[in-house]
Amino acid sequence: MSIPPPYLEEVSPGIFVYVQPDGSWFLNNAGFLVGSESVVAVDTVGTEKRAHAFREALERTTPHPVQALINTHAHGDHTHGNFAFWPQTAVIGHERARREILHSNAPEGVSERFPTADFGQFRHVPPMVTFTDRMSVHVDTLEVQLTHLGPAHTTNDVVAWIPERRVLFAGDLAFNGGTPFAMAGSVLGWLDILPALRAFEADVVVPGHGPVCGMEVFDTVETYLRWVADLARGGHADGVPPLEVAQSVDLGQFADLTDPERLVGNLHRAYADLEADMGGAPRGGALADPVGAFDDMIVLNGGKPLNSHA
Ligand SMILES: [Zn+2]
Known part of the structure; x- marks a missing residue:
């Protein structure tokens, strides 16, 4: 392309x-x-x-x-x-x-x-x-x-x-x-x-x-992040891994955004946010398994490496 x-x-x-x-x-x-x-x-x-x-x-x-x-x-x-x-x-x-x-x-x-x-x-x-x-x-x-x-x-x-x-x-x-x-x-x-x-x-x-x-760009960002946060709350409470949550949902209005596989990376982070909040730790710390989160994005991308035109 x-x-x-x-x-x-x-x-x-x-x-x-x-x-x-x-x-x-x-x-x-x-x-x-x-x-x-x-x-x-x-x-x-x-x-x-x-x-x-x-x-x-x-x-x-x-x-x-x-x-x-x-x-x-x-x-x-x-x-x-x-x-x-x-x-x-x-x-x-x-x-x-x-x-x-x-x-x-x-x-x-x-x-x-x-x-x-x-x-x-x-x-x-x-x-x-x-x-x-x-x-x-x-x-x-x-x-x-x-x-x-x-x-x-x-x-x-x-x-x-x-x-x-x-x-x-x-x-x-x-x-x-x-x-x-x-x-x-x-x-x-x-x-x-x-x-x-x-x-x-x-x-x-x-x-x-x-x-x-x-x-108006912040409206889209907010709608997307709220959706991710809601998915994460449900998935985390039910003990469902981020990848399974990501694979089970329809992207809906976000399907046209580029790089949709980021969803699962975002879910890994949202799970970590929930755990940080529950444990009284600051948000934004290192993910428990950053390599796994990255690999999950590749899985969500159909098993193909993440594509960059740069
Ligand atoms: Zn950046």
């Missing part, structure tokens, strides 16, 4: 989004804000070739140097391309994103899990500037407010909000057209932070995957 090439969209003067269709596994969005003398980027992309293409698209738009690069979270699709800006650019992210990139994002693991993706060769570059709750980055007079929310999609999600333009880079707290994925974070935690996301009342939402959209 051939998918359309990435494209740039100027969502507000000087604020560009780099959209990678079709938004499925490893095809994420990035972006950048162009100031009078310098540029601040938000996220990179997941493969060596695509990282160079993103950088070239940026350089065709502006000759200014990229002073800072914000990572919305540690996942490789958003951070593998950090290498293409290093060491000229200060990479900024949550302190747990740094830790995760340094210690747990093993490059060989990801190639094995996504054998159809062409990752290429690159150096893993973690954020060099880290924070825990919030910080601001300024592009001329434009303030970019970074806020950590979660655990939700991961334990280190950061949104970038530009109040003057009412533009929200939501990272993977918003999937537009794709199945929301909480395996590395918390299903229940994501539901808990939806009011905080809605409180931005953004005119433009830049999702982590899929076309630029508005606040």
